[in-house]
Amino acid sequence: MNANEQAAAAADHIRHAANIDSIDFALVLGSGWSGAAELIGEPVATLDAGEVPGFASSQVAGHSGSLTILKRPSGAHVLILGARTHLYEGRGVDSVAHGVRTAAALGARILILTNGCGSTVPEWRPGTAVLLRDHINLTATSPIVGANFVDLTDAYSPRLREAAHRVDAELPEGVYAQFPGPHYETPAEVKMARILGADLVGMSTTLETIAAREAGLEVLGMSLVTNPAAGFAPEALSHEEVLAAGREAGPRLARLLADIIDEVESSC
Ligand code: 8IG
Numbered sequence: 649m650n651a652n653e654q655a656a657a658a659a660d661h662i663r664h665a666a667n668i669d670s671i672d673f674a675l676v677l678g679s680g681w682s683g684a685a686e687l688i689g690e691p692v693a694t695l696d697a698g699e700v701p702g703f704a705s706s707q708v709a710g711h712s713g714s715l716t717i718l719k720r721p722s723g724a725h726v727l728i729l730g731a732r733t734h735l736y737e738g739r740g741v742d743s744v745a746h747g748v749r750t751a752a753a754l755g756a757r758i759l760i761l762t763n764g765c766g767s768t769v770p771e772w773r774p775g776t777a778v779l780l781r782d783h784i785n786l787t788a789t790s791p792i793v794g795a796n797f798v799d800l801t802d803a804y805s806p807r808l809r810e811a812a813h814r815v816d817a818e819l820p821e822g823v824y825a826q827f828p829g830p831h832y833e834t835p836a837e838v839k840m841a842r843i844l845g846a847d848l849v850g851m852s853t854t855l856e857t858i859a860a861r862e863a864g865l866e867v868l869g870m871s872l873v874t875n876p877a878a879g880f881a882p883e884a885l886s887h888e889e890v891l892a893a894g895r896e897a898g899p900r901l902a903r904l905l906a907d908i909i910d911e912v913e914s915s916c
Pocket of ligand 1: 767831833849850875877878
């Protein structure tokens with residue numbers, strides 16, 4: 649099976665299991681963002697990732713392993729992808745893009761990608777939410793195979809960023825660089841990323857955005873700064889610090905994300 653056939657099989661499974669025809673939005677909840685689901689809609693179905701074709705249960709603390717379908721007061725359906733596959737899991741780039749392709753196969757038009765990341769902007773302390781304006785893909789790979797020259801000029805939808813700014817005019821915008829991980833960067837690598845134009849460094853999102861643009865989805869990207877990137881703080885980085893920043897910021901981020909989805913829905 650090729651990647652799109654895999655996604656079609658997953659979409660069929662979800663349609664039957666949740667008894668829905670299609671979805672409107674898809675949402676990937678990264679580190680620190682998991683509390684948002686309950687503010688966005690009523691659960692219609694929760695599926696363990698392991699039971700849906702092409703998905704695997706998550707290995708990472710702080711990342712859930714489930715797919716949830718929510719119904720909004722408007723009647724719109726939202727697919728919450730709690731089971732992101734990272735490139736560093738070694739399951740290949742098609743596994744990384746599978747959730748996005750499944751969302752597209754289910755009819756989603758809008759994809760919201762969230763993540764936790766390190767910051768190279770000293771004013772953006774842990775707990776700061778940042779809207780993605782653009783990205784730098786430092787993974788040296790692409791989810792696209794073949795001569796499909798997908799345009800990424802406005803990969804992060806200006807229209808959706810405007811909607812987010814109507815909710816919070818102060819929301820900063822930044823450029824996110826994806827490293828392959830799973831190790832954090834050296835201070836020299838962070839300095840390089842900064843010189844190249846990155847404000848944020850992480851291990852997800854850019855490959856998903858590329859797959860989403862190939863599939864014709866509009867993308868909104870949001871990062872939670874959980875730590876100063878390596879070399880931007882005196883202490884070493886720890887996954888515990890990342891989880892703690894997420895816990896602390898969780899309720900505020902959840903509200904922000906739910907309000908942005910309300911705004912996006914009412915403007916489209
Ligand atoms: I959360 O500082 C989180 N994820 N690459 N660097 C990279 N990924 C991250 C970081 C970080 N913090």
